[in-house]
Amino acid sequence: MSRAVRDLVAKTRFPVAFGGLVTEHSVHVRAIVGARGRSIDGLVVREQRGLGGRAMSERRPRLTLDYRSARGITHDYDGAILGEGIATLFAVPVVSSGRTRAMLYCGSWSETAVDDGIAAPALRVAGELATELRIHEEVERHLARAETAAPEAGWDAAAREELRESFAELRAISATVADAGLRARLAGVERRLASVAHGAPTETTSGVQLSPRELDVLACAARGSTNAEIATDLALKETTVKSYLAAAMSKLDASTRHAAVAEARRAGLLP
Structure with a gap:
């Protein structure tokens, strides 16, 4: 204001x-x-x-x-x-x-x-x-939904997918937020979501480090978005999305985007 x-x-x-x-x-x-x-x-x-x-x-x-x-x-x-x-x-x-x-x-x-x-x-x-x-408003809605999550046993597939969807949407929203304090809060909730999904601490379990944009793109890919859809969500060019995705795949030693998502989840980078 x-x-x-x-x-x-x-x-x-x-x-x-x-x-x-x-x-x-x-x-x-x-x-x-x-x-x-x-x-x-x-x-x-x-x-x-x-x-x-x-x-x-x-x-x-x-x-x-x-x-x-x-x-x-x-x-x-x-x-x-x-x-x-x-x-x-x-x-x-x-x-x-x-x-x-x-x-x-x-x-x-x-x-x-x-x-x-x-x-x-x-x-x-x-x-x-x-x-x-x-x-x-959208961020607060997702934060409220995300912060109710708890690492409980017996999660069904629908609950886990909803958590992953929230993670991806928060990443997409964070990419458009100018407020540094709000971005930091979002990053904290994103780390918590990743740890909740794995029932583990928020630190990653491997030495792989993805850039914020690489993680943004991979999080969107994890929910099944096409390159064109990711570009729209993150306000990027489609060629830029491909570049970030290729870089993430290389760091994760994965030959496909699906394999990259799986590796990122194993590494604790994605829920």
Whole structure:
């Protein structure tokens, strides 16, 4: 969120920007850049109230060039917005899976025309944040499922395949995550999944070391994905997938991808 708000100021030329996540039908402003005062700090905007609340409920951007005299919105938050001296306010909802997940605002202290040169970058920032929030949501879902796993005897084939599917999906998601802390947490869960599947410590049982990308590709191959499907999942070229797969096969001394998967499982690299 902080990065998105900074990007708004850098890419739209609006001097002030702020935003927050939506919880319980309200946006809680947590990130602010460029404000001259503190009137926006801690602002909570309810759905359908104010310019942002309307944009939140309608799931589309809303603009007012003169906030003080704006019609068609409630003025519940005049104290915060006018207290900052904002005249032009552009409210952009961050929509993911059909619902508003966050709100971003751009403002200026004078009336500012908003053309495509300003609106388009703001919409791109909102789209990038929507993608990141969707990824985080997907990651959390897989983490919750993965962290319930326990090394119990008598696993059936379906349970083991579900664990392997989660491992592969987590690898694919991790490849798209910019947050270093989240990637580290994912890596820890992936190691735990591998150890759960083997009922053994997380350290590998051989000297084979695969690069992160080689492991990504092999994990996808383990669930039966074609090279084209792996390329799509990992946002790679198909020729690059083939190169990573060939490198993994060479390190594992395997002549086929199936043999490479089997060797990687024996080595504790895959569940």
